[in-house]
Amino acid sequence: MPSDATPDPYADPLKFGQRVQILRERRGMTRTQLAGLIGVSPHTLKKVENGQQQAPGLEMVLRIAEALRVRDLADLTGRHTMHVDLFIGPGHPRLGAVKAAVDSFALGSSVEPPPVAHLEARLHAAWKARHQAPNHREVIGRLLPDLIRDAQALVRHADSSNERRRAQSLLAQTYSLSQFFIAYQPDSALLWRVAERGMVAAQDSGDPHAIGVAAWLLAQAHRDSGSRHFDSADAINSEAVRFLEPLLPDADDDVLAIAGALEFELGYTAARRRETGTAWRHWDKANDMAARLPDDYYHPVTSFSQAIMGAHAVTVAVELHQGGESVRQAARADEVTIPSRPRRARHRIEEARGYQLDGQPDVAIATLEKAHRAAPETIAYNGYARAIILEEAESKTVARRRRASELAVQIGLLAA
Incomplete structure (x- = not known):
């Protein structure tokens, strides 16, 4: 050396x-x-x-x-006999089957594609299950292998350019669903393959909504890889916003919502950089776009909506390490209005981070218990939640230590 x-x-x-x-x-x-x-x-x-x-x-x-x-x-x-993996959750039992489906390419015609309407209905049901089931990874992990194979087959068997574009749009949606399952599991290479293939399929489809969703997910993969990838995340988000901007005056709700979600992602990354003014400026823009949506609308992938902006404000404040502000934003946000169970649990985790920053560890643990009731698999795979629980499991306050330890056992962080 x-x-x-x-x-x-x-x-x-x-x-x-x-x-x-x-x-x-x-x-x-x-x-x-x-x-x-x-x-x-x-x-x-x-x-x-x-x-x-x-x-x-x-x-x-x-x-x-x-x-x-x-x-x-x-x-x-340096104590390699005491491994505690904070930002990667446990490998899900269905991860192997999903990986096999992603990595398998049938070059012949051995897989007969389903009717387009049939695949669309299955994808709609899968997204609905993803938002409603507390064990959402188990539910979509069971569905994904067949969805991936059938969507790939639909692309291979497309007879016309229009059929191929529609099939690519469905394949992009399938890869987007796959990314939600794979995220925070111990196979980062698989996550990157799915994110990049989703972007390629979306671009081939020419579907603005599919392109926006794929860009939203690909940018997150970059941002969550660390600060050296923040610029790449911003570049993807900004390019997607520019692509969608001319369409917005006549856009349907889904396209408007994914544009708003992308705008917020720019604020999220800015908050990670501690760029306070830039972070809140993008939040304001996203909030203006949310205000153009119907009161009861929720984006089927990102949950972007009027209601989610309160949760997004908590996230910005937490990433800026503004403990008091995050608590104030948490008090204003109404989590009951978030219909997606995993997204509701994620909001609770962000609230818990805010309470922890504000020196309220007991409230933080109580909030994480609520996250666990909403969606156990969300908290089990979330590094921030795991870090708070692990810290408070060492608390000198007996009651707090007991509650944190019990929660740690429930999510599999500590042995019973």
Whole structure:
């Protein structure tokens, strides 16, 4: 190994501070940037990295892990006998079958395609189940293999350009549904294949709504890969917004809603960068677009609607680390109006993050319990929820520690 090569943070006997510095530099973050994200001074962080200050407690370790998007605490602590995967949930039992369907391509005509109307009805039912079932990954994981194979077959057997475009639109929708199942599971390469294939199928379809949804999901894949990919996420979102903008004066509700969802995603990424003004400016634009939708409308994929904007405001405040503001926004948001169970649970998790930031850990745990009741599989796969629960399972307050530990057992984070 060359003498100037970056050391491997997983090779002992590196100390905690060295691991933080190496992982920070690999993320392309300055010491000042990381210090701001975790709420300490750059001088304090420098002392931690240089080993002049002892390794921090669990709360700070989790904050560092979140800021650096470290998925396994062992990568920070060096204790490889104690793996805690924060941002990737457990592999779902149906992941293998879904992966096999995605990766399989029948080059002949062995799979007879279903009628288009039949596949459309099955996809509609699958999306409905995704929003209504508390164990939504189990439900759509059972449906996806056949949906993927049939949608691929429909594209292969298309006889005309119009038939092919319609089939590609359905295939893009199927890949979009697949991405919801695969997200936060231990196969990032599969997630990327599905996101990119969905974008290609959507573009081939020429369907503005399918293109908008595929762009929304692909941008999220970039953003959730870390700060170095924020620019790519913004580029995809911005290009999709520009593509849809000329269509908006005469657009139907679904196209208008996906354009609004894309606008909010620009604000979400800005909030991740701590760009306060830009984040709220995009939220305002998205809110204006939501106001153009019927009061009872909800986008079938993103849940974008008038009601969701309150939840989005909580997310922006949390990502900006504005604890008080996130709590105020949570009080204004009416989660009962969110019909999608996983989206409702996700909103509760964002509220819990806000309460945790605001120094209200008991309320945070109570809110996560509500998320668990709404959609257990959502909280089980959410890294932020897992981090809060793990932190409070070490609380010195007995009642809080007991509640957090019980919740940790329920979601599979700790053994019973």
